[in-house]
Amino acid sequence: MLQKWAFTFVLFLSVLSASAQFRKIPAVVTDAFKAKYATATGVEWKDRLTAFEANFKVGEKDMKASFTSKGEWLKTESNFTYNSLPLEVKDGFKKSKYADLTVTGVMQVEEKEKGVLYKIAVKKNEYSKRNLVFSKTGQLISDNGTII
Missing domain, CATH: 3.10.450.360 (Nuclear Transport Factor 2; Chain: A,)
Incomplete structure (x- = not known):
């Protein structure tokens, strides 16, 4: 029992120091x-x-x-609202197969190597979520799905 407690304590300290x-x-x-x-x-x-x-x-x-x-x-990331997205990105999203999903977050990402991209987080339900990445011209570049 003491070993289990000591292990838990060391693990806790490791996690704490990882965020320091x-x-x-x-x-x-x-x-x-x-x-x-x-x-x-x-x-x-x-x-x-x-x-x-x-x-x-x-x-x-x-x-x-x-x-x-x-x-x-x-890189720099900034929070956006769906309404503040460029028209090309909104149009690309509306034409995608994910247009019927609920938008839960929007972010602009400017990267040194890739330029300006837009991330749109969407969900079908509480267990099925996707992170969509669009170019500034509205092209869907990537679609990363997660199941919680």
């Missing part, structure tokens, strides 16, 4: 962030081991940006 900040955010990273998002407020940093992630607001929009340890910008 491991490294100090390098100045080159914070400087790159400030240069790209000069009007950002409420900035909170997280160390994701492979990148540093800033959660922040620009105006009323919640955003998240990732940078390498050398200050190189990787």
